Structures are given as structure tokens and as C-alpha cells.
Amino acid sequence: MVGIFKASTPTLLIRDPELIRDITVKSFGHFHDNELFLDKDVDPLLGRNPFFMKGEEWRTTRVHLTPGFTSGKMKWIYPLLEDVSEQLVKFIEKQCIKASDEGLDAKDVCMRFTLNNVGSCAFGLEAKCFEEDNNEFRQIADRFFTPEGWQTTKVFIVSVIPFLSKFISIKFTPKDVEEKLENIVSQTLKYRDENNVVRNDFLHILHQMMKECKDGSFTSIDVTAHAAGFFGDGYETSSVVMHFILYQLAADLDSQTKLRQEINKVFQQNDNTLPYEELQKMPYLDAVFNETLRVHPPLGSLNKVCTENYTYVPKDKSVISKPVVIEAGTTVILPLYGLHRDPKYFDDPNSFRPERFLGGNKNKIVKYTFMPFGEGPRACLGAKTIMEIVMKMVPGVLIRNLRGPWDTLGHQLKERRYVSHSGPFNTLKKSFWKNGKR
Template identity: 50%
Template sequence: MWLVLLVLVITLVLICIKRQYSYWERNGIPGPKPIPIAGNFYRSFVGKISAGEIITEIYNKYEGYPFVGIYRATSPVLLVRDPDFVKNIFVRDFKHFHDNDIEIDKEVDPIFGRNPFVMKGAEWKSKRAQLTTLFTSGKIKGMYQFLLRSSNRMVQYIEDETKSSDEFEAREICVRFALDNVAACAFGLEGKSFDEPYSQFRELADNFISPDGIRNKIIGLLFVLCPSFFKKMKFKLVPKDVEDKLMEIVKSSLKYRRDNNIVRNDFLDAVSSLQKEDGLFTNVDIVANAASFFGDGYETSSRVMAFLVFELAANPDIQDKLRNEINTVLENNDNSLNYEVIHNMKYLDACLSESLRKNSIVHNLNKICTEDYTYTPTNPDFKNITVKIKAGESVVVPLTGLQMDPKYFDEPQKFKPERFLGPISYNRSTYLPFGDGQRVCLGQRFAQTQIKVGTANIIKNFRLKVSSKTKLPLQLDPYFIMRHAIGGLWVHFEKIQ
């Protein structure tokens, strides 16, 4: 009796699993065969390669198909290959895909849950409208003095340290630089990242969203591959001690400014002014947005800058060309590296754009279908098949796949900044380092500005060469949600006399 019941239960479970994993096949959508429980991401679960690299492999395998059906654990997800479809998702048919596919309960994680990137629907739209005013050119120009000061301090630190060793891990330098910027612009404090081996901001950074530690790796994996389970289990991306410390820093900074009538015209001033304009903007909202600035300002920017520094070290001819531009522009502007000058360096901009193309910090952008949607390609390069996406289903836009596709970028493995000089010759929907449309990254202007001033000051003062300590070819951490090179990006810094 019990044996019969057990067999019956197992049979029903197997039937359910088989039906779940036949979803795309039943709808006429091609795709790789999944493995029970892990879907198409078994190698990511066991730590072989990252989920993003798996998606890039699938993207490359299905040449000619406008989309591919895959399974994230047991959930069906549509991988989009057609740039026209990508354009529809971000711009033309935005109302069908206005939410990012990230599940965070802001009652559980009040800091990350109030990040505009994860907010949804009307709440996102309202918050986005408020925060857009904080990232104008005028606001960033007002903070530029802090960025320039940090970059000068970085150069001095490298000079001092090269007396004992000229090898540096690129991201370590970039993290310190970005942390000092964030400390000054978001909190009005001295970051002291180049003065103290473990400043309070470095401690926060190391515990914010870190690739280190078993707990963080497991949470990062669940966040990427099982977002609904991640939310259901009430996991937090931002640890409680980091949340409490950020709250303490923001509150004490605001109190000090009020008590001493101090106005710095920085991000904290700007975001706190929203509270006066909107009674619904709470202290937690101020902390959450300062934390968003903290995370985006140091975490993503330091990674982008580190890969740019590494690419310049690996390509000495391009490095020399950039150095010539920097020196020429400075000579024509009284040797002043001011806001206008840094944004007038065309080749620097091209180098940054090319590094963002080749080294996408996140492999994919995931969206949720918010209204039923049907798509049939019109581009003859793709097979004429139709997909119907139901509200609540997920779609994946493979940034690395698109940006490394030789159909859109000639010799994609090569670092060629010239492709970003002159008129745009590529399909805009195949190059999306900051997203696109109404949900394009709010802080992209600030990020680009701090990366440019930091990189320009490094190249002006040092000649770079890749160190033998760098493990080539680069291997990426399979568990971390962003591009993270195992073993680091080690570079020689030679002072230019």
C-alpha cells in the first residue's frame, strides 16, 4: 500500500517536472534541454562558470534565432537575441516591460529595497522623477572638486607605494579612489581610503555586496537564479550591520549640517532637500538613496575603472595615444584638469566606451513582462517565429552576448576604442552598458565623470604594464553577481618623470 503510494507520488512529481520543462517546446520556442531543479544553470550552481557566461554561450549557440527559451531553476525565461526586440523592451513597448526582474522585500531589506533599480510600477516612476534632478550636469559639476582631489590623492598614494613595490591590483586602487569620492559626495566626510588600511568606509564596502565568503556566494547565486525564492526566504543583500552603520552616518552628517548651518551642495544636501519638498520622503528614504549612491558609486564604478586600467595596461599603443591626448588637452588649457576639460577628451571617452562594451560589469539585464506581449521578428536575419509572453514571465537581455557579437562589432575580442570615434556605426540596441529608455542608469553621468578623471590622472602620471601576477586568460567568479576576475587585475605602475 505504502509502496504503491510512494510510486504514485514519484510518478506525479516526474510528470509535473516534465511538463514544467516542456513549456517552451509546447510553445514552439527553441532552447537547450534543462536539468531538473537547476534548469540550464547546473554549471553555475556547482561553481564551474557564472550564470552570465552560460547565457552568453546559449546566445552564441542559437545564431539566427530571435529568441531562445531557457529555464532558470524551474522557471521559464525568454533569452532575447533580436536587437529590434531589445529596442521594444526598453523603449517602444516599455509599458509591457517597465519592471526589472529583481525580487526584494523592502520591509526585509529597507536599503536595497528602496534602490530605484529594484522598485516597481508607480512607486518606481514617482521615485525616479524625484531623483532625476539629483544627477544633472550642474549637480555633478558642483561635486567635481571632490573627484579631482581624490584623484590627486590616488596619484600621490601610488607614488609613495611604488618605493616598495610597483605592482598594484587595479581594482584595489580603484575601490579606494571611488570610496573617497562617495564619502565626500554622498556623506560629506573624508573617506581616508588612501590614509588608513581599513577605514570605516572600506569596512562598509567590504561588507556591502561582497564576492567573498560562503554566505555571500550562496546569497548571490540565489539572487541571480532563484529571485522568487530569494524574496520568499527573506534574505538581505545589504547586511544588517551595514544598514545600521549607513543609517548612523547619514543621521549624524545631517544633524551636524543642520546644527552648524553647513551647505555643501553635494548629493546628501540634494537628497535631503527632497524630504522638505515631499513629506512622504522619510529618513529611511534618505539613507536608502545615499546607500544607493554608495553602492553604485564605488561598487560598479570601481569595477568599470579597474577593467579600463587593465585594458590600457594590456594595450600600450592605445595607452600612449590616450596619454598624448591628455597631455595635449592639458597644455591647451593651462594644465587644468577641470570638468569641461575632462569631458572634452574624445579618445578617453572612446576608451571608456570600448571597455564597457568588452567588459560588461553585469552580463545581462533581466526584465519582467508586465502586460501580455506578442513578438514576431521583421528582420530577415532572424527566423520567422512568434512568441507570446504572459504577464509575470521573465525576459533576459544578454549584454555580453550582444556586445561581443562579431555581427555587430568587428573583432569583438580586441580592444578598439576607434569604433566609438566619429558617427555611430553600430546598432544602439546592441550596446547597452547603462541600459536604455526610461530606466537607463540614473548615475551614469557621475560614474563616467569619476572614472574619466581618475583614469586620466593615472595615465598622465604612470606608464602601465600587465603584471605576471594576473591570471590569464581571465577567469570570472561564478557566484558573484558582477564581473569579478579571480586572482585580481595586477598592473605595474611606472612613474613618468
């Protein structure tokens, strides 16, 4: 535990896995809120996202949404993801024919794939991002997380001086984007109701939740808000992680070869298909996925707020000799990036080594030192379901359809030249493939 200041605000940086367990699980009731709060009366869409909600509102929303993220529901949606994967293969075929020596823009490919998935699974429409470079749906997605004008300044002020969030209201989603999404959802649901159309997608799940909710706590605006939440989870986060996976595989031909062997074997055993159950059982793909998240977590840290005075009694008296009281209102930072790259917990932490997550090695990882999507009740709801499936499909499909080996132009450069920490997510500035031919 380290005391720091955010501007003039005392803040605690937590590095001890046992204390992290207390904060996220054991004593969750004392730390149940995230630092950044959005008022749903000011931002009706993002303000209803569980990440930005507090207290009882968060609990109620979590109860509503949890049934929509079961493995059974994900298996139900999986055929839609397979359809988008087929579109991806056709897109890559055309791009390989047209590609110059610069190769393919991996970031662009990942964003097209994830946005098509969002369009299909969350809004029930064909986003056509493989056919069109900058259509209306992509413009909506790109602007969804873009505060306008004075809002950007307010986000900065609140991030530096958290207690001001009580007095400063923030709106991320531009009004016109909000109206367009509401119109898309209302028109789609109206058409389905009038024509008795049932489509196995997330929008249908949300619509059923609204119909079954008799107390009026889950309304049409909630349906739109949680469908729009896929822009954060299914578009931004997923495309960022996939981009890093492809980059790491391109920079590590040994890992790429091992993964290609595993994927080809699965396809051969399943009539050249990748069934849902098999995607879930591929150990090396899972190891590559987790090691990428360790080296490049989407968020550098998770900032929690102490909601009720908490007394920490240290086990190691040589480090902290007496109990420490964390007062209500104190921000505590869980430094994901620092934990994931701490040599105390990971040997040679800056190296990409998927074997860390294979077999017995996985059991050696100290609990609460690897948590890319959080832990406990407030962990990302879709991380182990829809997001993981989507993020694993791209490397699976591309390795199968591109003989390779892949390479990436300039991967010998220092990581700091390629990784940007300037936005809400850690991202690659640019990445191109070459030599990836069918």
C-alpha cells in the first residue's frame, strides 16, 4: 500500500494481492463503486452502463443483465459471429490480392470485424464495415466515446480531482449519436414485433428482459443503453485486444507456429469448422489470449472508491506495523499494468511467453496479480463470455486462412514506440502484417 496524491487528493495505490482480494471480493461492500460516475439523467446511454453506476442502481442493473451472459446464451449467438468471421475471410482474400509491400493494417481489420459483430449481435443489422470504409454505423461508433467541447475538460478535471464528480456532470455520448441509436433500436424492435420476427441476438435478449420486467425498472432506453454498451466491450476493448494478439503473434513466430498447429488440428477434426465448444477448449489459444492481456491489459488500472470506512489489518507487521483505516471517499488504485509486469510475480515480465498460462504453470500465478477485467462482483460481465469468444475468433480464423508466417513491419522497434497510453485504453499506434498469404 502506497500513499500518493492525484493533484491535491490523497489516494492509495494497492500492490498487495491479499489487500486487492479484500477490496474486490472479501470486503467488496466497502469498495463497491468505481471512481468515475456518470449520471444517467445527463448521459442516458453510458450512464446506464454498469461500469459507471453506483450502489443499488448498479446491483439492480447487474441482476437484470447477468442472465443475458450465460454460456447458453453465447452459444445461441455464436452462429452470428461465425457469419461475420466468414465475411472477414472474404475481406482478407480481397485485401491480400490488393495489398502492397506495406501489408495489411491489422488495426483496421480488427475494428471492421468487431463493429460488424456489434451491428449484428447488439443491433440486429448489417453494419457492412467490410464493404464500406466509413459508413454511418462506424461514424456512430467512433463518436460514441468522444466527449465534445467542454465535456473533455470536465473529464480531465474529475479524473484529477475525483470528489468534484459530485458537482460536475459529464456526458460522453453526443446527443445526435444518442438519438440515432435510439431510432435504430426502436425501429428494429417495432419491425420484429409487427412481423413476428425472432432473431437469436443480444437485442432479442434485452427486448425479452424488458417484456418480462413488470415493475418498469427495465425500459426501452435501458435496451438501447445496453445494446450501445457493446461499443465499449464489443468494439473498443475487443478490437484493441485482438490487435495486440495479432501483433504479438507476428512478432513471435514460434508462438504463431504453435497456435497454427493447434488451430489446424481443431479444424481438421471438425469438418473445417470451429465449433463453439472447441473454441472454448483450445489451451494454446487460451494461453496466447491471456498472455496478451497480461502484457497489454486494456486498462492500465482500476480505480475504486471506499464507500464505508475500512480497517486493514496487515499480516506482515514488518512492512506495516499497525492497522490502517481507509476512510470512506478515498480512491484506491489497483495498478493492473504494474502488477502484470511485476518481476515478483512473473519471471521476465516484459517477454511474451504464452507458456505461463499452460498446464501447471497457470496454477503458479498468484491470485489477484492477473486480472485484466477486474475481479469479484464488479468484474466485467461479458469478459468471460461474448468478449472472450470474439477476441479469440479473429486469430483463430486468420491463422487458419493465412498460410503465413506473418510478420509485422518494424516489430523490432522498442515497445514504447508502438504502444499508446494516451486514451482510455492502452492501444497500438499502428501495425501492419506482411507475408501473410493464402
